[in-house]
Amino acid sequence: MDRGIVAGNWKMHGSRQFIVDYVDTLGAAVQDQSLPVGFVLFPPAGYLEFLARSLDERDLSSAVSLGAQNLHPESEGAYTGEMSGEMLKDLGALWVLIGHSERREYAAETNELVAEKFSAALRAGLKPLLCIGETEVERESGSAAEIVTAQLDSVVSYCGTDALSQGAIAYEPVWAIGTGKTATPAMAGEMHGLIRDELRQRSAELAEQVPLLYGGSVKSDNATALFAETDIDGGLVGGASLTAVDLVAIARCLA
Numbered sequence: 001m002d003r004g005i006v007a008g009n010w011k012m013h014g015s016r017q018f019i020v021d022y023v024d025t026l027g028a029a030v031q032d033q034s035l036p037v038g039f040v041l042f043p044p045a046g047y048l049e050f051l052a053r054s055l056d057e058r059d060l061s062s063a064v065s066l067g068a069q070n071l072h073p074e075s076e077g078a079y080t081g082e083m084s085g086e087m088l089k090d091l092g093a094l095w096v097l098i099g100h101s102e103r104r105e106y107a108a109e110t111n112e113l114v115a116e117k118f119s120a121a122l123r124a125g126l127k128p129l130l131c132i133g134e135t136e137v138e139r140e141s142g143s144a145a146e147i148v149t150a151q152l153d154s155v156v157s158y159c160g161t162d163a164l165s166q167g168a169i170a171y172e173p174v175w176a177i178g179t180g181k182t183a184t185p186a187m188a189g190e191m192h193g194l195i196r197d198e199l200r201q202r203s204a205e206l207a208e209q210v211p212l213l214y215g216g217s218v219k220s221d222n223a224t225a226l227f228a229e230t231d232i233d234g235g236l237v238g239g240a241s242l243t244a245v246d247l248v249a250i251a252r253c254l255a
């Protein structure tokens, strides 16, 4: 398995000046602490190249990988406003978020489209970070496990079991994203255990290989307890990742 991963999803935030300041702070913090953690940053796609160059100038390219927040399933064509995995790779992305709940909600991405995008990521040579998780209504109705299993199953049926070994999975309960509500460590640990078991039923090797990240209002003051759960291998962090010092503080909880 990859070293523990701490991923930062910037969503639709950032600017060139933001990146210059962020990389300066991150550089100082990472060099001070030599953390055994792999960072992945997901900026808006238009900033990938600028961020890649800024990280390179500070010798941070080996500590920090880059990812895109979305891709189009085709490699090119008449799809105005879209970007393909191949283009994102060309701009410096190594990873891509697939099926983030904000895309499932605002861009009406279905499990079927998510599976196509997962496959497109692999075709482009990108590592997919598959986001799965239930809504509040689904949790309250007792169907969280069923929803998460169906989200995973649709990728496996479309792409095959081995495809999962190429990336990572983030369990992100939708009700915890950007809300300040966090799953309790026990609740998150239980869902991660379920996902690990789902993988194990397909292949024991796969279950050991695939990093499982928790996402949903992770902060430095709740990360230690979350990361202490056996099946949580890292975090996908939204809001708190916009402050480099906070992201590093979260990574310290994993180290």
Ligand code: PEP
Pocket (backbone or CB within 6 Å): 009, 011, 172, 176, 177, 178, 179, 180, 215, 216, 217, 218, 236, 237, 238, 239, 240
């Ligand atoms: C996310 O965007 O994936 C996320 C987990 O956001 P936040 O940390 O702000 O809840």
